[in-house]
Amino acid sequence: MENDITNMTAEPKVKYGLLHNHTENSLRDSAMSVERLVMQAKKLGAPAVALTDHGVMTGYISFVRCCESNGIKPILGVEFYVEEENEGRKHLIGSFQCLLNAPYLTAALLK
Numbered sequence: 001m002e003n004d005i006t007n008m009t010a011e012p013k014v015k016y017g018l019l020h021n022h023t024e025n026s027l028r029d030s031a032m033s034v035e036r037l038v039m040q041a042k043k044l045g046a047p048a049v050a051l052t053d054h055g056v057m058t059g060y061i062s063f064v065r066c067c068e069s070n071g072i073k074p075i076l077g078v079e080f081y082v083e084e085e086n087e088g089r090k091h092l093i094g095s096f097q098c099l100l101n102a103p104y105l106t107a108a109l110l111k
Contacts, residue, residue: 017048026054050075
């Protein structure tokens with residue numbers, strides 16, 4: 001796949017954004033880098049893209065910087081699980097996708 005994104009059409013192909021995405025920070029779930037995620041979103045014409053790795057937030061700083069340098073709105077999120085332990089057995093209560101609406105967090109990450 002070429003890295004050149006100059007062949008984009010003027011009309012966006014993705015109207016709102018990409019909201020459920022994992023990167024290499026989600027171990028055993030994705031091999032895609034943050035930079036590749038943002039480049040793919042830009043290639044598709046997405047105005048926004050979310051980073052929702054499994055239980056980690058380690059890619060936030062590079063994700064926000066890469067989005068901003070490519071004119072895409074970054075949406076910070078995380079996918080997490082809630083478990084309870086009962087009699088030595090773990091029981092999965094739920095899996096949740098959480099998107100953060102936190103402009104102050106984004107600004108703080110870039111300081």
